[in-house]
Amino acid sequence: MFDLTGKSALVTGASGGIGEAVAVALHAQGATVALSGTRREKLDEVAGRIGSRVHVLPCDLKDRAQVAALVGQAEAAMGQLDILVNNAGITKDNLFMRMKDDEWDDVIAVNLTSSFILCRAALRNMMKKRYGRIVNIASISGVIGNPGQGNYAASKAGLVGMTKSLAREVASRNITANCIAPGFIETPMTHALNEKQTEAIAATIPAGVFGKPEDIAAAVVFLASGEARYITGETLHINGGMIMV
Amino acid sequence: MSDISDRVKKIVIEHLGVEADKVTENASFIDDLGADSLDTVELVMAFEEEFGVEIPDDAAETIQTVGDAIRFLESHSTKA
Numbered sequence: 086m087f088d089l090t091g092k093s094a095l096v097t098g099a100s101g102g103i104g105e106a107v108a109v110a111l112h113a114q115g116a117t118v119a120l121s122g123t124r125r126e127k128l129d130e131v132a133g134r135i136g137s138r139v140h141v142l143p144c145d146l147k148d149r150a151q152v153a154a155l156v157g158q159a160e161a162a163m164g165q166l167d168i169l170v171n172n173a174g175i176t177k178d179n180l181f182m183r184m185k186d187d188e189w190d191d192v193i194a195v196n197l198t199s200s201f202i203l204c205r206a207a208l209r210n211m212m213k214k215r216y217g218r219i220v221n222i223a224s225i226s227g228v229i230g231n232p233g234q235g236n237y238a239a240s241k242a243g244l245v246g247m248t249k250s251l252a253r254e255v256a257s258r259n260i261t262a263n264c265i266a267p268g269f270i271e272t273p274m275t276h277a278l279n280e281k282q283t284e285a286i287a288a289t290i291p292a293g294v295f296g297k298p299e300d301i302a303a304a305v306v307f308l309a310s311g312e313a314r315y316i317t318g319e320t321l322h323i324n325g326g327m328i329m330v
Numbered sequence: 331m332s333d334i335s336d337r338v339k340k341i342v343i344e345h346l347g348v349e350a351d352k353v354t355e356n357a358s359f360i361d362d363l364g365a366d367s368l369d370t371v372e373l374v375m376a377f378e379e380e381f382g383v384e385i386p387d388d389a390a391e392t393i394q395t396v397g398d399a400i401r402f403l404e405s406h407s408t409k410a
Contacts, residue, residue: 212372254368 087310090115093163094309095156097146097203098173100127102272103222106298107170107305109135114306116168119159146173146199147191156206165214168309169207171200171244172222176274178233189236196240197247204251208260217260218309221248222301225268225324241266245320252318261317263308268324270296292325334381334407335400341376342396345369355397373399381407 094111098104100122108118108131117138120128128141140162144155160166174196177188200221211217226234227241245264252262269275269286275295278286287294304321307313322330339353348363359365359373374390377383377399383406385393393399 209375213375257368 086312087114087306089168089306089310092167092309093117093119093159093165094168094170095119095121095142095159095166095203095207096170096172097121097144097155097199098222099131100124101172101174102274103267103270103298103301104170104172105131106302107172108139110299110302110306111168111170111309112138114310116309117163119162121155121159122173146195149198149202152199152202153206156203160210166207166210167214167216168218168220169203170220170222170305170309171203173199174222174224174237174240174274176234176237178237180233181235184235192236193240193243196237197243200244201247204247204262208255211260212255212258215259217255217258218313219248219251219260219262220305220308221262221264222305223248223264223266223320225266225322225328228266228320228322228330229328248320249318256317259314261308261314263313263316263318264320265301265304265308266320266322266324267301268296268322268327270298270301272298290325290327294325296323296325334403337380338377338396338400338403341380342373342399345373345376353396355395355400357396358394359396360394377403383407 089111094116096104096108096118099108099120108120112118112135119140119142120131121142121144122128123145125143132139132141142155142158144151146152156166175192177192179188204219221244223244224241226238227245230238248262248264300323304323342353343350346363346365346369357363359370374385378385381403393402
């Protein structure tokens, strides 16, 4: 089950907590992986830990020209691209009334626009091959909202709507597109919370604790597998029971 | 010239899985050959590959029939 031997995957944000776990998990199932992110050294470190069947493709997702070139680079490096995981995400939190235009624009550009451009680019060959798996990492914030995250929540809710539309367009070509909406996961992003905030959030999670990046990675492997062929346009909520929708 | 026509028709027949005698110059991809809008995008991609030519979106929109495709490619193809 969930064998990815012979498949090639591009993971954005692979220098971050969830992205690294996703790349490691896809690779463990046999996939060749391309790691993208902004921090070259960190990507090289991750690639070193993975060892074989791994490529490093630095890319600044705020730069549209770089984004537009990324899928082609991944296809050139790996010979094909079967699995695209749009995992990269940034936060620039601020109260709505204080949020700057550039805080809005940057978060939308990295989290939403770059995912659109990468999906569009990847589709070309996926359509030809009549096979593809797209997994977009959304967020619980995009589903229930979060104070201070008007930009982030909009970008993540945007991913969900985008993914559903895409899924409808290409389902007949054996290409699936799904979202995963993580709740609170132990990553550098949530380490930014202070102890009091962390405790208060944990108290609202039925499981009682934050999730681990591997909890998300396992779901990516599933949705990226051949076995998940009949699941498309879906959002998988992974949050310890924090919301049940 | 007829070479381009034959190659276009071959792509259309293969991609849409239609009978060869239905693929006339006047046949509309959508109205006569059962293509949906995604099929027309894929046909344009296939033409681009076969003929080594880039078909811009505004030109692609004008390619509605088999004859439209043949005429466009006759005037733009480099690998003819």
